Amino acid sequence: MSLSNVIKYLDKNEAKHLELLFDIIRQKSISATGEGVEECADKIVKMMNGLGIRAKKFKTEGLPVVYGEITSNPDALTVLIYGHYDVQPPDPLDQWLSDPFEPTIRDGKIYARGSGDDKGQFMAHILAAAALKKDGWPDINVKFLLDGEEESSSVSLPKFISDNREMLKADVAISSDGPKHPSGRPVVFFGVRGLLYVQITLEGAKHDLHSGNNGNVAPTPAWDIVRLLNEIFPNNGQCQIPHFYDDVLDATEYEKDLIKNMPFEKEGYLETMNLNDTDMDNEEFWHKLMFEPTVNICGLGSGYQGKGSKTIIPNQAMVKMDFRLVPEQDPNKIFDNLVKYIKNQYPNAKIEKFGVTVPTRTSAELNISKAVVEAVRLGSKQEPVVQPRLGGSTPDYLITKHLKLPSIWVPFANADENNHSPNENINVDDFYDGIKISATIIHKLAQQSKEKLLEDLV
Amino acid sequence: MSLSNVIKYLDKNEAKHLELLFDIIRQKSISATGEGVEECADKIVKMMNGLGIRAKKFKTEGLPVVYGEITSNPDALTVLIYGHYDVQPPDPLDQWLSDPFEPTIRDGKIYARGSGDDKGQFMAHILAAAALKKDGWPDINVKFLLDGEEESSSVSLPKFISDNREMLKADVAISSDGPKHPSGRPVVFFGVRGLLYVQITLEGAKHDLHSGNNGNVAPTPAWDIVRLLNEIFPNNGQCQIPHFYDDVLDATEYEKDLIKNMPFEKEGYLETMNLNDTDMDNEEFWHKLMFEPTVNICGLGSGYQGKGSKTIIPNQAMVKMDFRLVPEQDPNKIFDNLVKYIKNQYPNAKIEKFGVTVPTRTSAELNISKAVVEAVRLGSKQEPVVQPRLGGSTPDYLITKHLKLPSIWVPFANADENNHSPNENINVDDFYDGIKISATIIHKLAQQSKEKLLEDLV
Numbered sequence: 050m051s052l053s054n055v056i057k058y059l060d061k062n063e064a065k066h067l068e069l070l071f072d073i074i075r076q077k078s079i080s081a082t083g084e085g086v087e088e089c090a091d092k093i094v095k096m097m098n099g100l101g102i103r104a105k106k107f108k109t110e111g112l113p114v115v116y117g118e119i120t121s122n123p124d125a126l127t128v129l130i131y132g133h134y135d136v137q138p139p140d141p142l143d144q145w146l147s148d149p150f151e152p153t154i155r156d157g158k159i160y161a162r163g164s165g166d167d168k169g170q171f172m173a174h175i176l177a178a179a180a181l182k183k184d185g186w187p188d189i190n191v192k193f194l195l196d197g198e199e200e201s202s203s204v205s206l207p208k209f210i211s212d213n214r215e216m217l218k219a220d221v222a223i224s225s226d227g228p229k230h231p232s233g234r235p236v237v238f239f240g241v242r243g244l245l246y247v248q249i250t251l252e253g254a255k256h257d258l259h260s261g262n263n264g265n266v267a268p269t270p271a272w273d274i275v276r277l278l279n280e281i282f283p284n285n286g287q288c289q290i291p292h293f294y295d296d297v298l299d300a301t302e303y304e305k306d307l308i309k310n311m312p313f314e315k316e317g318y319l320e321t322m323n324l325n326d327t328d329m330d331n332e333e334f335w336h337k338l339m340f341e342p343t344v345n346i347c348g349l350g351s352g353y354q355g356k357g358s359k360t361i362i363p364n365q366a367m368v369k370m371d372f373r374l375v376p377e378q379d380p381n382k383i384f385d386n387l388v389k390y391i392k393n394q395y396p397n398a399k400i401e402k403f404g405v406t407v408p409t410r411t412s413a414e415l416n417i418s419k420a421v422v423e424a425v426r427l428g429s430k431q432e433p434v435v436q437p438r439l440g441g442s443t444p445d446y447l448i449t450k451h452l453k454l455p456s457i458w459v460p461f462a463n464a465d466e467n468n469h470s471p472n473e474n475i476n477v478d479d480f481y482d483g484i485k486i487s488a489t490i491i492h493k494l495a496q497q498s499k500e501k502l503l504e505d506l507v
Numbered sequence: 508m509s510l511s512n513v514i515k516y517l518d519k520n521e522a523k524h525l526e527l528l529f530d531i532i533r534q535k536s537i538s539a540t541g542e543g544v545e546e547c548a549d550k551i552v553k554m555m556n557g558l559g560i561r562a563k564k565f566k567t568e569g570l571p572v573v574y575g576e577i578t579s580n581p582d583a584l585t586v587l588i589y590g591h592y593d594v595q596p597p598d599p600l601d602q603w604l605s606d607p608f609e610p611t612i613r614d615g616k617i618y619a620r621g622s623g624d625d626k627g628q629f630m631a632h633i634l635a636a637a638a639l640k641k642d643g644w645p646d647i648n649v650k651f652l653l654d655g656e657e658e659s660s661s662v663s664l665p666k667f668i669s670d671n672r673e674m675l676k677a678d679v680a681i682s683s684d685g686p687k688h689p690s691g692r693p694v695v696f697f698g699v700r701g702l703l704y705v706q707i708t709l710e711g712a713k714h715d716l717h718s719g720n721n722g723n724v725a726p727t728p729a730w731d732i733v734r735l736l737n738e739i740f741p742n743n744g745q746c747q748i749p750h751f752y753d754d755v756l757d758a759t760e761y762e763k764d765l766i767k768n769m770p771f772e773k774e775g776y777l778e779t780m781n782l783n784d785t786d787m788d789n790e791e792f793w794h795k796l797m798f799e800p801t802v803n804i805c806g807l808g809s810g811y812q813g814k815g816s817k818t819i820i821p822n823q824a825m826v827k828m829d830f831r832l833v834p835e836q837d838p839n840k841i842f843d844n845l846v847k848y849i850k851n852q853y854p855n856a857k858i859e860k861f862g863v864t865v866p867t868r869t870s871a872e873l874n875i876s877k878a879v880v881e882a883v884r885l886g887s888k889q890e891p892v893v894q895p896r897l898g899g900s901t902p903d904y905l906i907t908k909h910l911k912l913p914s915i916w917v918p919f920a921n922a923d924e925n926n927h928s929p930n931e932n933i934n935v936d937d938f939y940d941g942i943k944i945s946a947t948i949i950h951k952l953a954q955q956s957k958e959k960l961l962e963d964l965v
Contacts, residue, residue: 242719246816254780261700261899264801264831266792267780271804272740279737282730322712322725334724343722346729347819348810353827358704358861360829361805369811371818373722403816441719 052492055180059484062180066484067159067477069096070172071152073134074161080135080201086112089134090197100179102193107213111205112197116216119178120190126499127190128491129219131448132171132226133199136163137469144471158463158474165466169475170225171195173461173483181488187495192219203444210451220503221417222454223490225483226443231464232312235433235486237422238458240449242339243374243408244442245383246347249274249391250367250399257352257361267362271351274366277391282344290387293342296377300340303414304437308335311434339438343373369403373442376410407446411455413437417502421457421490428489429482455506459486510950513638517942520638524942525617525935527554528630529610531592532619538593538659544570547592548655558637560651565671569663570655574674577636578648584957585648586949587677589906590629590684591657594621595927602929616921616932623924627933628683629653631919631941639946645953650677661902668909678961679875680912681948683941684901689922690770693891693944695880696916698907700797701832701866702900703841704805707732707849708825708857715810715819725820729809732824735849740802748845751800754835758798761872762895766793769892797896801831827861831900834868865904869913871895875960879915879948886947887940913964917944 059066076092077085090106090113097104097117104117115134139149139162147153152161159169171193178191194217196203210217230236253268282288300308313331329337347370352363374380384402391398412418413435425433439458448456461483462468463476494502517524534550535543548564548571555562555575562575573592597607597620605611610619617627629651636649652675654661668675688694711726740746758766771789787795805828810821832838842860849856870876871893883891897916906914919941920926921934952960 246818258780259899260801260803260805260829261831263780264803264898265795265799266787271807275733275736276742278733284734322716322721329724337723341723345718345722345820346727346809347718347817348812348821349729349824350808350812351804352806354806354808354825358827359805360704362803363806366807367812369816371718373719440722441717
């Protein structure tokens with residue numbers, strides 16, 4: 050079999066592939082409400098089997114997982130492709146220019162809920178595998194793990210993984226979700242920052258008080274929260290939660306080289322931040338964004354915030370914070386230390402934990418990582434942006450911690466995919482290119498020595 | 508003439524005096540909208556003249572002033588009684604148990620807008636003067652200055668005062684507004700804390716940003732405002748605005764003695780503040796409330812404050828602050844220094860001034876002050892709470908700075924008068940007692956040597 054035959058086949062069958070994607074998009078699969086999720090799983094299983102991929106719907110404690118595979122022999126390299134077939138609710142409906150569940154092409158984009166996130170992306174992998182199979186399957190095993198609850202925190206997936214370790218056994222995971230670089234260049238990334246989201250509430254008097262008749266003697270939770278925040282994260286930019294930085298791994302030399310080569314445009318991105326005249330260079334900028342944890346205020350509120358003046362001493366103050374964490378910071382340990390730190394001073398503080406995502410890291414220096422980057426370069430005919438880590442947080446820990454696999458992300462969607470928003474879309478060409486990039490990755494990995502590819506994996 | 512005759516007369520004429528008050532209350536006089544203010548002024552002028560007080564309505568640049576006087580001879584002591592006949596709007600109407608402009612007696616209270624604030628109080632002075640006149644006017648001059656814009660910041664009064672200096676010439680001002688002590692004991696106070704109200708707004712990026720994709724590099728106005736507030740007023744409780752404390756006058760020994768004797772109940776007041784277990788003694792407590800300026804956060808807001816979590820870096824943060832100031836701090840000078848202090852660090856900060864009230868101070872140690880306290884003791888047959896200063900802010904500077912008079916406040920209303928709120932009221936008995944207290948003050952001041960009363964006035 051030859052890759053150029055496969056590419057030719059893909060070029061000829063674009064219309065057919067688009068129609069298969071449209072079929073899957075038309076089937077709602079909203080995990081928040083459960084609407085259509087079972088039916089969508091059934092449809093995908095049927096389609097995969099029709100394309101020559103043995104697939105099955107698996108019950109979980111929540112919504113079903115779709116699992117499928119094409120195997121060559123047990124000793125060959127095994128790639129697990131992770132994706133999700135559930136979608137966000139389409140609200141607000143009145144802001145869509147066309148029916149969110151009737152894919153509509155305008156200006157080279159497929160508009161529909163799930164087009165970019167993530168149906169258009171996992172379908173690219175399925176159609177690539179099917180095309181490769183038609184031409185003679187290479188010496189590689191490919192497994193598909195399609196989550197039905199990704200938009201609902203994948204709550205049932207850890208147990209499903211632990212119940213199906215043998216079936217899911219693999220050497221590497223490749224996933225496609227999220228956007229390419231705004232320039233249109235493909236992106237390959239190898240981990241994410243984690244997240245700890247908390248809300249802290251301090252209270253004072255039984256109700257708001259007159260600021261004249263009580264000023265200087267009444268409790269002042271607004272000042273308390275200002276002082277507390279300043280103590281947690283003072284002017285020097287060093288978070289004072291005990292042990293906060295203990296587990297931080299700095300960038301490797303290889304990673305530092307990668308970020309030196311990342312694009313850093315003063316237009317657009319920096320303009321939006323009013324940072325046009327920043328004196329950060331791209332190394333510092335990307336290091337802060339990928340390799341340093343954040344201590345962020347998402348929301349801060351106390352007292353009167355309407356027009357004009359109201360002379361009160363507010364009896365409550367609240368802050369919502371998120372900490373973006375880097376490997377190997379442990380969000381739950383940090384939460385416990387934060388609680389201890391605050392309670393020491395404010396025993397009655399109310400501290401709530403709203404969310405936790407474990408940070409992840411796969412080395413971009415691994416042979417397998419470099420092989421995937423090279424395949425993306427070949428398949429896309431563009432220089433990929435190789436990004437050691439995402440500033441944001443995705444449940445990549447499902448792969449690295451639960452599946453215990455090196456995890457490589459190759460997003461296929463355009464930067465303006467509007468995921469989670471009205472008028473979600475994927476460029477028709479980015480969908481087609483995604484199929485080719487996936488086919489190239491599978492083909493190229495199959496050509497190489499498994500031992501060589503995995504020799505540097507511990 | 509004898510005071511006991513006057514008191515007897517007052518006891519006999521309670522019903523008549525109540526009816527005169529009701530007449531004035533029934534006439535709306537809402538300065539915020541202007542509704543009924545002219546008519547109310549006319550009604551008061553007519554009533555005063557009917558009671559033997561020469562009175563006249565004066566045009567101002569805004570709403571009219573009512574001026575009246577009873578004179579004995581130009582060399583006698585002259586007391587100026589300040590009050591206001593305008594009222595707050597009655598909203599929210601649906602929370603009133605009876606028509607706000609139809610005075611209704613329930614459980615010994617007169618419910619109506621303006622009953623306590625301030626019609627029931629200036630009327631007590633007018634009816635006292637009228638009763639004294641019936642019995643033979645003593646050797647004293649009494650002048651009435653009734654403001655029609657007190658609830659609208661008395662904007663026209665300074666010019667009216669400067670245009671009518673000769674007419675308003677007096678030796679001392681006595682005013683009645685606000686409440687007695689919760690125990691029912693009368694209060695005499697001699698000044699107020701001033702006020703500076705500001706809003707500070709800091710801005711960051713062009714809009715809120717994703718906290719993962721931008722965290723550590725985007726501007727963070729929420730952190731900036733936390734740091735700025737902490738710099739303005741750090742943990743040590745010392746305001747860092749340059750020259751903030753320069754003009755603060757500390758309590759005199761006499762004032763310190765007065766606050767030692769002020770009631771300090773752990774029930775009620777301190778309970779509401781959750782300060783039951785405070786280790787402040789009453790000297791420290793009242794010193795903080797009267798003789799020390801405050802740096803207060805009235806409102807603080809940034810980013811997402813709804814339920815649950817939203818992972819953003821807010822692009823704006825805002826704080827509303829009030830500073831309660833003590834003599835001789837100058838709110839405008841402090842504002843200028845605050846602006847300089849902030850702009851030095853945040854040149855683009857938006858700093859708005861929402862309100863200014865100059866702090867005031869009349870010495871409680873003056874002969875005239877002690878004479879009024881003694882008269883209140885006699886007139887009320889209770890031990891007055893002698894309070895050097897109010898924690899709150901009233902436009903007492905109109906009297907001390909514009910009229911340039913020592914200013915003594917003798918509130919007649921009950922502590923639960925609900926001024927500015929629905930179901931405003933004054934106790935029927937407090938209204939009657941107010942008339943007697945006023946009559947006693949005028950009578951007793953007339954009996955004393957003017958030279959002696961004023962010898963310690965500079």
